[in-house]
Amino acid sequence: MDAIKAAEYARALYSAHGDKAEAEAAQKMRACEAAGNMSEAKDWEAVRQAIRQIRGPNQG
Incomplete structure (x- = not known):
């Protein structure tokens, strides 16, 4: 899965x-x-990392 697709799934x-x-x-x-x-x-790990970026720092 490329980064764009992972970001779409994450969003x-x-x-x-x-x-x-x-x-x-x-x-x-x-x-x-x-x-x-x-x-x-x-x-799914890539999606998880993208979600972490969406949430931003210090969010858990």
Whole structure:
């Protein structure tokens, strides 16, 4: 997943879940890792990092 796509997913997830969006992305990442889908887990990690940037510093 490229950075633009990750940012789009992050914005959508943040709009839908607010401050819980990062936790949601982390949960999806762990589920993918558990299923052995490391490529998709990496994508969710990129989304999680993009959400962290959207939230800004000192937000948890």
